Amino acid sequence: MHQLTLAEIARGLADKSFSSEELTGALLSRIKQLDPQLNSFITVTQAQALDQARAADARRASGETGALLGAPIAHKDLFCTNGVRTSCGSKMLDSFTAPYDATVVAKLAEAGMVTLGKTNMDEFAMGSANESSHYGAVKNPWNLEHVPGGSSGGSAAAVAARLLPATTGTDTGGSIRQPAAFTNLTGLKPTYGRVSRWGMIAYASSLDQGGPLARTAEDCALLLQGMAGFDAKDSTSVDEPVPDFSANLNASLQGLRIGLPKEYFGAGLDPRIADLVQASVKELEKLGAVVKEISLPNMQHAIPAYYVIAPAEASSNLSRFDGVRFGHRCEDPKDLTDLYKRSRGEGFGAEVQRRIMVGTYALSAGYYDAYYVKAQQIRRLIKNDFMAAFADVDVILGPTTPNPAWKLGAKSSDPVAAYLEDVYTITANLAGLPGLSMPAGFVDGLPVGVQLLAPYFQEGRLLNIAHRYQQVTDWHTRAPNGF
Amino acid sequence: MALQRSDVEKIAHLARLGLNEGELPRFTDALNSILGLVDQMQAVDTSGIEPLAHPLEATQRLRPDQVTESNQRDRYQAVAPSTENGLYLVPKVID
Numbered sequence: 001m002h003q004l005t006l007a008e009i010a011r012g013l014a015d016k017s018f019s020s021e022e023l024t025g026a027l028l029s030r031i032k033q034l035d036p037q038l039n040s041f042i043t044v045t046q047a048q049a050l051d052q053a054r055a056a057d058a059r060r061a062s063g064e065t066g067a068l069l070g071a072p073i074a075h076k077d078l079f080c081t082n083g084v085r086t087s088c089g090s091k092m093l094d095s096f097t098a099p100y101d102a103t104v105v106a107k108l109a110e111a112g113m114v115t116l117g118k119t120n121m122d123e124f125a126m127g128s129a130n131e132s133s134h135y136g137a138v139k140n141p142w143n144l145e146h147v148p149g150g151s152s153g154g155s156a157a158a159v160a161a162r163l164l165p166a167t168t169g170t171d172t173g174g175s176i177r178q179p180a181a182f183t184n185l186t187g188l189k190p191t192y193g194r195v196s197r198w199g200m201i202a203y204a205s206s207l208d209q210g211g212p213l214a215r216t217a218e219d220c221a222l223l224l225q226g227m228a229g230f231d232a233k234d235s236t237s238v239d240e241p242v243p244d245f246s247a248n249l250n251a252s253l254q255g256l257r258i259g260l261p262k263e264y265f266g267a268g269l270d271p272r273i274a275d276l277v278q279a280s281v282k283e284l285e286k287l288g289a290v291v292k293e294i295s296l297p298n299m300q301h302a303i304p305a306y307y308v309i310a311p312a313e314a315s316s317n318l319s320r321f322d323g324v325r326f327g328h329r330c331e332d333p334k335d336l337t338d339l340y341k342r343s344r345g346e347g348f349g350a351e352v353q354r355r356i357m358v359g360t361y362a363l364s365a366g367y368y369d370a371y372y373v374k375a376q377q378i379r380r381l382i383k384n385d386f387m388a389a390f391a392d393v394d395v396i397l398g399p400t401t402p403n404p405a406w407k408l409g410a411k412s413s414d415p416v417a418a419y420l421e422d423v424y425t426i427t428a429n430l431a432g433l434p435g436l437s438m439p440a441g442f443v444d445g446l447p448v449g450v451q452l453l454a455p456y457f458q459e460g461r462l463l464n465i466a467h468r469y470q471q472v473t474d475w476h477t478r479a480p481n482g483f
Numbered sequence: 484m485a486l487q488r489s490d491v492e493k494i495a496h497l498a499r500l501g502l503n504e505g506e507l508p509r510f511t512d513a514l515n516s517i518l519g520l521v522d523q524m525q526a527v528d529t530s531g532i533e534p535l536a537h538p539l540e541a542t543q544r545l546r547p548d549q550v551t552e553s554n555q556r557d558r559y560q561a562v563a564p565s566t567e568n569g570l571y572l573v574p575k576v577i578d
Contacts, residue, residue, distance in 0.1 A: 238541065345501030
């Protein structure tokens, strides 16, 4: 039963091949049996999940239908879940039980999804390896000595190991797409504003976006359908009609114009990944796509700009964790300043502290123009590059990452080395564009992802291309040994 | 211009972040390495480029000035480290 995709589960529940309670019970025991190897869950909500499953079965028995009714999900542990610990992977929030549901959580629960638990993540979503979690590193099911990527590493590892068919993640600089690539999944970062950020613990508010991780594009379409939509409670939510993401999955790719940015194939890219990306392009050409070389000349400036904008916003967002209203508080503070400093010093891990410090520095008097304004100007140059490219092509294709998943600990002593691995994903966050990573082969037994980027609000186009690709390839169907 | 230990102490104070004394040298090195990466921005000619704050250039929406939330103080204070009579407790600020 654990091999089923979300789409297959929807059919099985509809034709009564199994109940949600049976499915939920089977997956919960699989999590119990296999997750100790992976550490992909921070919290498993067993009793609540079984209650939700029975409620979903009752709704179906009373005539209700719906693709997500009774289907399992787990949420990255930065989505607030009413009455359930929401830790954000941090000691700071180890004892924090959210008093309300994030909009995404509420929408999926309303659609009848059964929440199996909360998945592990880099602390406050800061990281690309899921090694900065207070709850320990997550292992990649394809090779337990390697990282699963991050920051949505637990969400990715759990789905890759067939513990459940789909999870939610968030993507600020690649945190859905990169772990999807590292674990042979399909992962989608929607357009900025497409999915509500309300109840998502903020890292960098102008970049953060929630989205689905699953094994197929078809499943991502189903899940995105449940997540997307305008939300008045999110001040940057965009009031844009939500199309039926599953309706055009099979649309023809005849005449589709794909742009290959030459900057995505330069120095630093593992040549074996370059070959696999070219092979995926050949498959898409066979489906009718036409390919054109393009240029995104400012891509190289994205990482420096990101490491100003994201830490600056983080230093502001994380100021709310002060030991007063929620979260960790130090013992016996001698005064208010001591309370703030020790609570934050004890509650935040090293990577979070580094980013708060960088952000505080960049925003401090005398440095604001040289750092923050400069980074925002570069942000516009990057957006302009994309707008110019999309005048000539429908989508942009390249590798999701320059290298496959690295070994646990390999980059933990040098933060900048890890930052550079996000070179292909960060631009979509700076420009706010939708991006998808899909499985495209293996290097040394480790999965490789291909990234597709589209103009604003064209998630449906990305899902269509990935689905057609997945009809003629079988990379996405491969499962890791032992899972 | 690399940050010195005293700069790092000053930034940590601005951020209200109590750093471990023994880790300051390593922390200073890490920050300098990150700022070295960030400083690559200075080579980019951005003269005349308008800063971009929101990818879709959206502006803040306004809503009617009406009460939409009910009072849930007890519920929201249940997660606080220390409260009394609906107030958050902190160490004495004024003697």
